[in-house]
Amino acid sequence: MSGIYIHIPFCKQACHYCDFHFSTNFSRSDEMVDMICRELELRSDYLPKGQPVNTIYFGGGTPSLLNASQIEKILSHIHDYYQLDLKELTLEANPDDLHPKKLEDWKALGLDRLSIGIQTFNSDILRFYNRAHTSEESLNAIMLAKSAGFQKLSIDLIYGFPSDDHKIWENDLRIALDQDPGHISSYCLTVEPKTALGNWEKRGLYSHSTEDFAAVQFEILMESMDKAGYVQYEISNFGKPGQFAVHNTNYWSGVPYLGIGPSAHSFDGKVRGFNIANNPKYTEKLKKGELAFTEEPSTTIDITNDRILTALRTIWGLDLISLKTDLGFDLLDLKNKQIALLLNEQLLNLDNNHLTLTTKGKLLADSIAASLFLD
Missing domain, CATH: 3.20.20.70 (Aldolase class I)
Structure with a gap:
């Protein structure tokens, strides 16, 4: 899809x-x-x-x-x-x-x-x-x-x-x-x-x-x-x-999407990118048959952190098995102390290899995700 x-x-x-x-x-x-x-x-x-x-x-x-x-x-x-x-x-x-x-x-x-x-x-x-x-x-x-x-x-x-x-x-x-x-x-x-x-x-x-x-x-x-x-x-x-x-x-959920029009963002499933946020410049490029699109350089770590940020915002949470299979990072191992602390403070739930935010954790969603980012 x-x-x-x-x-x-x-x-x-x-x-x-x-x-x-x-x-x-x-x-x-x-x-x-x-x-x-x-x-x-x-x-x-x-x-x-x-x-x-x-x-x-x-x-x-x-x-x-x-x-x-x-x-x-x-x-x-x-x-x-x-x-x-x-x-x-x-x-x-x-x-x-x-x-x-x-x-x-x-x-x-x-x-x-x-x-x-x-x-x-x-x-x-x-x-x-x-x-x-x-x-x-x-x-x-x-x-x-x-x-x-x-x-x-x-x-x-x-x-x-x-x-x-x-x-x-x-x-x-x-x-x-x-x-x-x-x-x-x-x-x-x-x-x-x-x-x-x-x-x-x-x-x-x-x-x-x-x-x-x-x-x-x-x-x-x-x-x-x-x-x-x-x-x-x-x-x-x-x-x-x-x-x-x-x-x-x-x-x-990380599904690919194409963004069309000035300032629109796109994601091909691996790399994100964006169009120029300027109507005349966007139009000028397209009239020449050129794209007004720029890819954002990203590493495997960038892609992993992006998934952590977006998945934790949802009711389905972060699938730790999928993260390890797709990107090669075992977050439970790499961020053991941080996850243990967040579980203890009742900011995160861990169930069936999925991390989800608690109601209390939703108030701190961005900072919780940042604490789990890979360096």
């Missing part, structure tokens, strides 16, 4: 927390779609032979800004140049872009899963984030998507907004669960240097929440999801049984 990720590098406006690659100039969207199609042609031999594409994911940016003919053109190129056995076709969408006709067109193109960027149901915070939608539009978008027949829905939420208490976050979770989307992805609000929040913090105009405050909200998130029947199958992702995101699950 394998996947294709399509990065659509356009947004209506810049969210104050976002450091993803995008442009607010949509005037050259047709040209960008042409270049994405050109890259699909040029990189048709990137994915391992004999592994059909079973997931396609339109991310960004804001893919829901594309019109139906633009999406159809990209999908047509994928059908022409790749072997397909599709299990999931996802498009990220903003609530203000969801309208009955557009939803009808998406269904007709074969899209079967929507990931809706809600972030919060609090109108004041939406304005602070510089989001283009309102709380009312969020609720209406979910209703419209369900009415259009989209049975696989996901909504994004952000926690950690600085506040005197946790009432805003608790209310967001209550409203989200009342909508019963089936899948919720939730991420902590972070301050990135080249964002509006980063600039405000430098000037003393904004102070992010403390780590302890964010940790409490993460605990509230895990408890609320569990009570509602959602499984935390990855640190930031919760789904009801049968509604886990196939595409993202494949990411964390």
